[in-house]
Structure formats: structure tokens, C-alpha cells
Amino acid sequence: MVYTSVEDPTKEYTSGTYPKQEQPAPGLQKRMTPVPDCGEKTYKGSGKLLGRKALVTGGDSGIARAAAIAYAREGADVAINYLPYEQSDAEDVKALIEEAGRKALLIPGDLTDEGFCKEMVDRANQELGGLDILALVAGMQQAYKSIAELPTNVLRKTFETNVFSLYWTVKAALPHLPKGASIITTSSVQAFSPSPELLSYSPTKSAISAFTKGLAKELAPKGIRVNSVAPGPIWTPLQVCGGQIKSDISKFGQNTPFKRAGQPAELAGVYVYLASNDSSYVTGQIYGVTGGLPTA
Ligand code: NAD
Ligand code: MG
Numbered sequence: 001m002v003y004t005s006v007e008d009p010t011k012e013y014t015s016g017t018y019p020k021q022e023q024p025a026p027g028l029q030k031r032m033t034p035v036p037d038c039g040e041k042t043y044k045g046s047g048k049l050l051g052r053k054a055l056v057t058g059g060d061s062g063i064a065r066a067a068a069i070a071y072a073r074e075g076a077d078v079a080i081n082y083l084p085y086e087q088s089d090a091e092d093v094k095a096l097i098e099e100a101g102r103k104a105l106l107i108p109g110d111l112t113d114e115g116f117c118k119e120m121v122d123r124a125n126q127e128l129g130g131l132d133i134l135a136l137v138a139g140m141q142q143a144y145k146s147i148a149e150l151p152t153n154v155l156r157k158t159f160e161t162n163v164f165s166l167y168w169t170v171k172a173a174l175p176h177l178p179k180g181a182s183i184i185t186t187s188s189v190q191a192f193s194p195s196p197e198l199l200s201y202s203p204t205k206s207a208i209s210a211f212t213k214g215l216a217k218e219l220a221p222k223g224i225r226v227n228s229v230a231p232g233p234i235w236t237p238l239q240v241c242g243g244q245i246k247s248d249i250s251k252f253g254q255n256t257p258f259k260r261a262g263q264p265a266e267l268a269g270v271y272v273y274l275a276s277n278d279s280s281y282v283t284g285q286i287y288g289v290t291g292g293l294p295t296a
Helices: 063-073 084-099 114-128 152-173 204-220 237-243 246-251 263-274
Strands: 053-057 077-082 102-106 132-135 182-186 224-230 288-290
Touching: 053 063, 053 114, 053 152, 063 077, 063 084, 063 132, 063 263, 077 084, 077 114, 084 102, 102 114, 114 152, 132 152, 132 263, 152 182, 152 204, 182 204, 182 263, 204 224, 204 288, 224 263, 263 288
Parallel strands: 053 077, 053 132, 077 102, 132 182, 182 224, 224 288
Antiparallel strands: none
């Protein structure tokens, strides 16, 4: 991506078909073909988040990794959370944050554990010396052909990961967040146009939209903004770790008006915008980055 030239959005980034591939969840981004583009070689900062302190959940890979890299290059110190299995992807992100001259903090652990959510927030706050950006991006997605095949333990874990962890993390963070802080959640195009095979997932994304809008109203008088990003189909580990019915992976993203999947790098800008003072008059909003799929 060349920022200064006029580029055709239908031709940007990887397009065409994807090779069939599968990993057990949560997967490793470095084992994907092609490896997702999280802006490692392209994102250029311009001091928009100088001196800020960010906690990014899911920051080892995919969309959150793109946000973490961009935050560091915009001048923020960044703590990332991920599952212990993802340590090697997380180490790569730590190196990129440090190359940007910022402090990187790795906090592995499971967000379905309320006690861990509090420990994570307290560690980030203490070791970064404050906290003013919460980018809550971690999530899980498992596809099943029918509701009849959907196991209750997957349903429960999906809600705990995608929804309950937000309550636990925000409750723990509120005492630390100053006026001017920004909370960013991660919804999905699935909240607006649910696929039948994602019945455990899409309702969590509607819940996140409602959570975001309601929390924004509560926190507006405290000077804390709360917004959400609703991505369309983005090439990330989540999609090759049971997030799609296997046979669908090769055509991933071709149902969009741009007829291609997005890359995580294409989300970095909106996570930076919503964290920065550029969005000082924005709260309670859901920002679609979907290749043209509707988010209303
Ligand atoms: P990803 O696999 O790179 O990121 C998901 C991350 O969630 C993992 O890296 C993992 O660290 C974290 N995670 C999952 N379960 C966890 C748990 N119990 N405890 C701690 N961390 C846990 O995939 P991604 O697509 O970048 O996903 C990021 C977010 O974007 C998710 O919320 C997902 O629902 C959302 N999203 C993705 C797409 C897409 O097409 N990829 C579309 C819409 C929304
Ligand atoms: Mg990961």
C-alpha cells in the first residue's frame, strides 16, 4: 500500500483464492499461507498517540496485531494479551513494538477467567505507568453446518470469550482510566447480517454492539469514549481455525462488493482514529470496515 498514490481498492492487498488450510484454534499467524499483512512493512506513524498507554487483547495476531503495531508507531506504549499457545506470534509483536522505540508488555492468559481479566488490567496499568486506550479485540469463532451440531460448551465459551470478558476487563479498568481515555470493542458485520453457520458467534457481536452503545452513554459524562469496529471478512488465524466451514476458505471474502477479503493492515487506521483525539466528538458508534458489506 502506497499512502500517497491513488490505489484501486479492489486490487489492494492479497486477493483471489486462498489455499485450503486448517489449524487448531487459536492457531498461529506465522503458519498461515499467505501470512496475514498486519502492516509490519507499511504502517507509518505520525505521533497521533505520543505518550499514550494501550492494552490490546488478542494482540499477537490478526486485527489486534495490526492495531498494536500502529499504536506503537504512533508513539504509544503497548501491552498485549493472548493465549499461552500464541507466545511465538506475541514475541514477534513485542519486537516490532520495541523497534518503534516503545515499551512492550506481554500478558498471556485466558480472558474467560474473570480473575485473569483483573490481573491483566492491573499489570498493564502498573507496568506501563497508566492506561488510557483499551482495544478489546480478542474473540473466538467456530462454524457449524447446523444449530443441531453446535455443542453447548462452544456456545458458552464463545459468549464468555467475546462478551463476558468485556464486562470483566472494563470493570477492572475503570478505576484506572483518566478523562480522555478510549475504549474500543470489536463487533462484526455478522452483527448485522448473520451467517447461518455462525449462530454461536454472530449474536455475541450484536451483544458487543449493544454493550458499546450503552457503555458509551454511561461513560460520556466521565470523559471516556467507547466505540466499536465492525470488520467484514479479514484474513486472520480465526478464519482458518474452525471459523469457516472448511470448503468455504478458498472463496473467503469474495462475497463482498470488492470481491476480496481484507487484510488486518486495513483496520489499523480506524483503531488509531478511535483511540486518538481525532475522534474527540465520537462515542457510541460502530465503524464498519467491510469491503462494502452493509453494517445497518
Ligand atoms: P485472530 O485469531 O488473529 O485474533 C483472535 C485473538 O483472540 C487470538 O489471537 C487470541 O489471542 C484471542 N483469544 C481468543 N480466545 C481467547 C481467550 N479465551 N483468552 C485470551 N485471548 C483469546 O483473529 P482476528 O480475526 O484478528 O480476530 C480479532 C477480532 O476480530 C475478533 O473479535 C473477531 O471476532 C473479530 N472479527 C474478525 C473478522 C475476520 O473476518 N477475521 C471479522 C469480524 C470480526
Ligand atoms: Mg492469535
